[in-house]
Amino acid sequence: MNQDKLYKFLAFNDEIRIYSVESKQVLATYLKHVDCSPVALVAISRLMSGALLMAGMLKNDEKLLLSIDCNGPIGGLKAEADAYGNVRGFVKNPLLDVPLKENGQFNVPAAVGQGTLSVRKQLNLKQPFEGSCELFSGEISEDISYYFAMSEQIPTVVGLGVLIEKDYSIAQAGGFIIQMLTNASEEAYQYVESLLSKVNSVSDLLKEYGPEQMVYHLFKDARLLESYPVRFKCVCSRKMAMDILRRLDKNDLDAMIHEDHQAEVTCNFCQRKFHFTEEELKQIQEEKS
């Protein structure tokens, strides 16, 4: 199977910037860690692809976290990605189920409901950048487009797609971001508008052309600037799990020592479990006091 990759392009006389990504393997790796319903899989796939595409705008050690806080049965979801192509995702209630839409598509808006999309960017500056907006539709792609318009004032089109077979295997996943640069002409805006009226399904485009050829299909003069592999990778560690225990208050730690005689910290993103013995907990307790 092809390795997932992210591509960056300039097109339309360098007035438009395009990012495209394939994230089929990302999703397959995610599924090895988490049991999840098809609608939850579609939602987290869109959010992880969106995070990878947005991380394409970062440099070196920068990273970003997309969080959806919502009142729908999915309970909330988040995805974190960095400029090296690593991404991880988390769904609060991954086993939720909602009926399909009338047209047979997975009903992500019904799973998500209403809420906010927040973006936190850890840039190479002292203060992290934070922005947020209300959810536009709960489709996630439209919510990210709306975020760019409202919070960063950059005209942006986001297309995210996942194709799931009847046996729930992943046929394709990925998407694109099209951004109008400050020098974009009226013609460039009109071109993108006419393009969008012709694109029915991002996942069909991805399946037919792949993430790179899809962009040449949409923009005849597209110029590839860079491409790099992307993957699902969790950065959790025993040290991070220990830091969580260190931040607990004294009473909670006492209860773990005297009642449970142990503790287990589970990573929200990959479900990896870190086990701590009574002795280790006592040591953490001593370090605190």
Ligand SMILES: [Zn+2]
């Ligand atoms: Zn993890």
